Amino acid sequence: MFSTHDRLVKKQVSIGNAAGSDKLQMGSPSEVHTIAYLEAGTDHDATPIVFLHGWAIAAKPYREILDLLSQRHRVIMPDLPGFGDSRDCGLVESYDRYADYLLAFLAALDLDRVHLIGHSIGGGIGITMATSAPDKIVSLILLDSTGTPKVPLLEVPVRRAIEMTLQISPAKLYLQLLEIPQVFIPNLAFNLPNVLTALWLSLEKDLQALLPHIQSPCLLLWSAKDLTTPLAAAETMQQAIPNSRLVVVEEGFHEWGLWYPEKFSAIVSRFLEDVSSNQAPRTSLTA
Numbered sequence: 001m002f003s004t005h006d007r008l009v010k011k012q013v014s015i016g017n018a019a020g021s022d023k024l025q026m027g028s029p030s031e032v033h034t035i036a037y038l039e040a041g042t043d044h045d046a047t048p049i050v051f052l053h054g055w056a057i058a059a060k061p062y063r064e065i066l067d068l069l070s071q072r073h074r075v076i077m078p079d080l081p082g083f084g085d086s087r088d089c090g091l092v093e094s095y096d097r098y099a100d101y102l103l104a105f106l107a108a109l110d111l112d113r114v115h116l117i118g119h120s121i122g123g124g125i126g127i128t129m130a131t132s133a134p135d136k137i138v139s140l141i142l143l144d145s146t147g148t149p150k151v152p153l154l155e156v157p158v159r160r161a162i163e164m165t166l167q168i169s170p171a172k173l174y175l176q177l178l179e180i181p182q183v184f185i186p187n188l189a190f191n192l193p194n195v196l197t198a199l200w201l202s203l204e205k206d207l208q209a210l211l212p213h214i215q216s217p218c219l220l221l222w223s224a225k226d227l228t229t230p231l232a233a234a235e236t237m238q239q240a241i242p243n244s245r246l247v248v249v250e251e252g253f254h255e256w257g258l259w260y261p262e263k264f265s266a267i268v269s270r271f272l273e274d275v276s277s278n279q280a281p282r283t284s285l286t287a
Helices: 060-069 095-108 121-132 153-166 170-190 192-204 208-213 231-240 261-276
Strands: 009-015 033-040 049-052 075-078 114-119 137-143 218-223 244-249
Touching: 009 095, 033 060, 033 095, 049 060, 049 095, 049 121, 060 075, 060 170, 060 261, 095 121, 114 121, 114 261, 121 137, 121 192, 121 208, 137 261, 153 192, 170 192, 208 231, 218 231, 218 261, 231 244, 244 261
Parallel strands: 049 075, 049 114, 114 137, 137 218, 218 244
Antiparallel strands: 009 033, 033 075
16 A cells, blocks of 8 residues: 655645736636645756646545655646646636646746656646647656547446456555545536536547647557557557657556556656657667
């Protein structure tokens, strides 16, 4: 189970009047929103990691990954606008709107340039941020990302049920039975419009037109057995994104990074080492 002696600190920041956040001033110059986030690591890494979580949850279930990454990097993971403890942001109706909020979040924390990781819908948001503010994104890591829909809408519940059943593991029951429900159920109960809107974005919104415009080095990190965003989605992205590399793992399903945090963080760290040293990504990034 996750150690209680972790490095993570829970914080929050107000956005709305921060530099670069003009798009968030919706008719009221005093309108301010609160973004909650977890942070760990030191400033020795000049470029921090910002990690965007998946659909309908929050940063908390990713603590094992964040703790591992923070051993070598400064890492920051917000609760996406409208989820977790960032609930006062109203209805977020598009990837562009999420990107506006997150770019304002970067501005509020004085983060000029970041390595950006996005899981699931967080990846779709990352794609949007990387194309709308390319100067801010040093590298982009897409973990089983949305953005290239491949699964018919009616098949998704069945596929998710199969995945959740097959990935049951005694060692990770605390994730399935405690940490994920602790954030998913309140989101479902108190923020249903954003849960449903984000679900539609995840399953239906096609971002393929943006992919050729991603300028930063991009790592596509996928499970071969992902049933929610199948490997075919990653292959489409790799063909369209310049300077991209696809790494496929055999472990897990759509949430494999949560189930195998050591492997995930090792692959990410190796990629970031190559990016930071201005090298082409090495032939093999596998753990």
